[in-house]
Amino acid sequence: MATGYVYHPIFLEHDLPGHPENQRRLKILLRVLEEYKMLTRLMPIAALPITPARLERVHERHYVEQVQSMAQRGGGHLDMDTYVRAASYEAAQMAAGGLVEATRAVLEGEMDNAFALVRPPGHHALRSRGMGFCLFNNVAVAARYALAEYKLDRILIVDFDVHHGNGTQAEFEGDPAVMYVSTHQYPYYPGTGHWSETGYGRGAGNIVNVPLSGRVGDKGFARIFQEVVEPAAWRFQPQLILVSAGYDAHWDDPLASMLLSVGGYSAIAKALVALAKELCAGKLVFTLEGGYHLEALAYSILNTFAVLLADESWQLVDPLGPAPDGERPVDDIIEQVKQVHRLNRR
Secondary structure, eight states: OOEEEEOOTHHHHSOOTTSSSSTHHHHHHHHHHHHTTOGGGSEEEOOOOOOHHHHTTTSOHHHHHHHHHHHHTTEEESSSSOEEETTHHHHHHHHHHHHHHHHHHHHTTSSSEEEEOOSSOOTTOBTTBOBTTBSSOHHHHHHHHHHHHSOOSOEEEEEOSSSOOHHHHHHHTTOTTEEEEEEEESSOTTOOOOTTOOOOGGGTTOEEEEEEOSOOBHHHHHHHIIIIIHHHHHHHOOSEEEEEEOOTTBTTOTTOOOBBOHHHHHHHHHHHHHHHHHHHTTOEEEEEOOOOSHHHHHHHHHHHHHHHTTOTTOOOOOSSOSOSSOOOOOHHHHHHHHHHHTOOOO
16 A cells, blocks of 8 residues: 655644644654654655635635634634634645645555644634634545545545544535544533434434444444444445544544553554445545644554554554453443434444
């Protein structure tokens, strides 16, 4: 397998010391990837700034100009959680543009799959408002790009960040060309993502939310992917799978209370690779969202790259080990979502 990755030093310049979403997330990740000689096995994809036309498919021009102006003044806050620094506008342009380039490379067949190691993250960003650490909605921009410029008819976005991607859902909940499937802790920030939120109009049924109470771990997520994500994807028949990859559902993440392990994240990656092979010739692109335990983030992505490379000799590297607590069962929510969406296993 040929696997690409996106990285640019500007992503480190968007930084506020003491904020959970800071440059150390990528610095430690890159150190671990280099330690295990993973980067030498990957194909670099050059990040380019997103063009205004591509960005404005998803964001209102006045909002883009607001972020740019705030950065030019030296920075500020869009809300209590979401900061802008002097380099943030350029970093956010490069993050969205980098994911577009990764998507292009996979759609053009230059590589089998890719992972965009970008920040700031994106899935909370709305058309005219940044929030939840997010400035521009990278995955939504990439999806709109593929729909408009490659004339795709069906794109699946899978979001396993511990927080619901309200911005991504809002962008596509009336669009029949995109299915959005999200697993997330609920009720939790940003407060959206109930199972009853299923889309509207021509997009009705294409929003599949799996809201979870805390303490769901490897076994629960394995069942969710097998019993919900897989049958939803098979029914939709995507031509491309985009993944909002957040690693904050790890059992030791400071911002949530889920129980996934590094091995659980590796299993999720394997499930997504298998789906992509079966449904869309392997066309699969990950983009980084959350994840605030730095070791959990770094080693989860290290092992994800091994999965993307189809390295059958790879031995899982997990210095943190399994969750110390027992898991909460997921039977009720799986049955609820299956009933609402009329899902059956193949």
